[in-house]
Amino acid sequence: MTEPLVRPKRKNPLKKTRVPLLPQGVRSRTALGLTEAAAEGRFRLQVCADCAAVIYPPRDACPRCLSARLPFRDVDNRGTLLAETTIRTSTDVYFRERMPWRIGTVQLDAGPSIVAHLHGDLREGERTRLALKLDKSGQAIAMALPAEDTPNMADDPQWRELTCDPKFRRVLITDGRTAVGQALAEACSKAGASVVFVGIADPWKPFPGEEKLRKLERVEIVALDLTDTISVNECAGEYAPRVDILINTAEYVRTGGIIERKGLTVAREELEVRYFGLTRLAQSFGPVLRARGADGVNSAAAFVNLLSVYALANWPAYGAFSATEAACLSAAQSLRAELRPGGVKVLNVFFGPLETEWYQAVPPPKVAPSALANATVRALQQGLEDVFVGDIAEDIRARLAVSPKALERELGS
Amino acid sequence: MASSNLATFAGAIAQGDIAVVDLTHTLTPEFPTIVMPPELGQCAPFRMEEVSRYDERGGAWYWNNISMGEHTGTHFDAPVHWISGKDLPHNSVDTIPPGDFIAPAVVIDISKQSAKNSDYELTVADIEAWEKQHGRIPSRNWVLLRTDWSKRSGREYVNMQEDGQHTPGPCPKAVRFLVEERDVHGLGTETIGTDAGQAFHFNPPYPAHYYMHGKGRYGLQCLTNLDLLPPTGAVILAAPLKIRRGSGSPLRVLALVPRSAA
Numbered sequence A: 001m002t003e004p005l006v007r008p009k010r011k012n013p014l015k016k017t018r019v020p021l022l023p024q025g026v027r028s029r030t031a032l033g034l035t036e037a038a039a040e041g042r043f044r045l046q047v048c049a050d051c052a053a054v055i056y057p058p059r060d061a062c063p064r065c066l067s068a069r070l071p072f073r074d075v076d077n078r079g080t081l082l083a084e085t086t087i088r089t090s091t092d093v094y095f096r097e098r099m100p101w102r103i104g105t106v107q108l109d110a111g112p113s114i115v116a117h118l119h120g121d122l123r124e125g126e127r128t129r130l131a132l133k134l135d136k137s138g139q140a141i142a143m144a145l146p147a148e149d150t151p152n153m154a155d156d157p158q159w160r161e162l163t164c165d166p167k168f169r170r171v172l173i174t175d176g177r178t179a180v181g182q183a184l185a186e187a188c189s190k191a192g193a194s195v196v197f198v199g200i201a202d203p204w205k206p207f208p209g210e211e212k213l214r215k216l217e218r219v220e221i222v223a224l225d226l227t228d229t230i231s232v233n234e235c236a237g238e239y240a241p242r243v244d245i246l247i248n249t250a251e252y253v254r255t256g257g258i259i260e261r262k263g264l265t266v267a268r269e270e271l272e273v274r275y276f277g278l279t280r281l282a283q284s285f286g287p288v289l290r291a292r293g294a295d296g297v298n299s300a301a302a303f304v305n306l307l308s309v310y311a312l313a314n315w316p317a318y319g320a321f322s323a324t325e326a327a328c329l330s331a332a333q334s335l336r337a338e339l340r341p342g343g344v345k346v347l348n349v350f351f352g353p354l355e356t357e358w359y360q361a362v363p364p365p366k367v368a369p370s371a372l373a374n375a376t377v378r379a380l381q382q383g384l385e386d387v388f389v390g391d392i393a394e395d396i397r398a399r400l401a402v403s404p405k406a407l408e409r410e411l412g413s
Numbered sequence B: 001m002a003s004s005n006l007a008t009f010a011g012a013i014a015q016g017d018i019a020v021v022d023l024t025h026t027l028t029p030e031f032p033t034i035v036m037p038p039e040l041g042q043c044a045p046f047r048m049e050e051v052s053r054y055d056e057r058g059g060a061w062y063w064n065n066i067s068m069g070e071h072t073g074t075h076f077d078a079p080v081h082w083i084s085g086k087d088l089p090h091n092s093v094d095t096i097p098p099g100d101f102i103a104p105a106v107v108i109d110i111s112k113q114s115a116k117n118s119d120y121e122l123t124v125a126d127i128e129a130w131e132k133q134h135g136r137i138p139s140r141n142w143v144l145l146r147t148d149w150s151k152r153s154g155r156e157y158v159n160m161q162e163d164g165q166h167t168p169g170p171c172p173k174a175v176r177f178l179v180e181e182r183d184v185h186g187l188g189t190e191t192i193g194t195d196a197g198q199a200f201h202f203n204p205p206y207p208a209h210y211y212m213h214g215k216g217r218y219g220l221q222c223l224t225n226l227d228l229l230p231p232t233g234a235v236i237l238a239a240p241l242k243i244r245r246g247s248g249s250p251l252r253v254l255a256l257v258p259r260s261a262a
């Protein structure tokens, strides 16, 4: 069983904050197939399309039949830990700070053997489940977990290095007026966050769910208006050093395409709330998050974007909205590269229509705010980068992978 | 003669014989704007983006880009703002005769009634009672409605309930009386609109907007410091920005008050 994590003490203000260091790793383009799988929490390896050999490490030609057709496929992740080693010294500056570090060789039932980081509850000779994870530098690595869940297993230090678990971390929900914002406040509180700051704009405007939100354990309401640069800067000035996970719950959902909107008032407001809101958050909270990526148990861990799946392909019924979401997705990709030097992950959560008033006329299936919130927290606990919540989001992603053009026509008809 | 009067006037201001009272709220991002149902167009709140502040974006100077709606903060309503005034001549802020930006004012105090009842409606009887005390309202005077609403802030100021806003304002008959019987210059209030919070349910809806602007008269809202003004004798300077075909504008509203009256 893993030693349970203890809530970190308040920081000694005389101590220097550790500079975030990153494990090394430049991978080939082919090997980025592992990164894609790890980003979504899948276990995928190359499987030869000609001779069905499962291949690791990633290659450009099958070592058995020399075929070049080596797509990544979901593979059985079970295996046996053949041998383990504990690294006690290293010249690598990242690992030097984290010694001792256990690694081992796992023989997968599917064929190949893989060198993996080891969970503390796993011993040599035991059965294991392998997971592909993104390390602090965003590279895919393999982590071997016990075959069955063990008590407090998420608290394992090597595991926690790869995840963004809200437990004992301080979370900022940027907009608590929305059903999703409120569901996330509750989910993060339940997941053991030390405190959940919840931003509220225009405090003079009452909103549904307010009373319940204020009563949630460890929830603290803060003044934050994403459309106001001064407000975001002031909020960051006060709270940024105490925010380890930022979840942007700002939403602005309106129907209509580009032509049928009369004028720019709505489009501008949409961009203010979504794209510029994200930009303001990135500029004011980003630098502090990036500097605090190695700040102990409650190090800065993640910047979370909730994105409509129509950021990936425009849905003309909500055409202007989709365009704004696409702008946010593009910004999130930049942000990901900008935060990576700090070991801070950018998690993009994609979803289809929600069970909220702004999608009233859209037929089901729709995603309940609580389902979206729980999926987001799970993705943080798993350290994912991209997650698709609900049937519509998964469907759009699958159709996009097959044919972007076909999807464009289907969404527009 | 006129020039010597003006010199006397300037001297009186310099010496403090005429007090200048600022009736304007500071423009801030937090100041509430009127709330429409979310599917309708909204009035933009005040926003400020720093262009540079003695830094790499501009070495020795500080300046900002600002944005807002025409009806944000302490602001002026032109007749074209309302459908009843849409075809009148000189009905937008750029074409209103500039002389109209300076006019005397009477102040009617309904602060006690408003403290007890957020939905208090100014009646013709209230106006007649005021006139018994202070004389008939002269024509082309601003009527400033003192409610002390400007002393509230946040939720108490906007007072938004499940059935909408609850703030005091004039009843339809009182507005008609002011416009038709007293030929007033316009109506100024401390609340977010010249109309009561529930005026959507009046007949006609928003009577202060409907009748005032229908007769080419003006509105001032989100005023403050009305409690510093005498019932009669103040002169108001209220010149909106010269926006082409503008329906209104944020502005600085000043009251000139003879010291004896203040």
Ligand SMILES: [Zn+2]
Pocket (backbone or CB within 6 Å): A048, A049, A050, A051, A052, A053, A062, A063, A064, A065, A066, A067
């Ligand atoms: Zn092969």
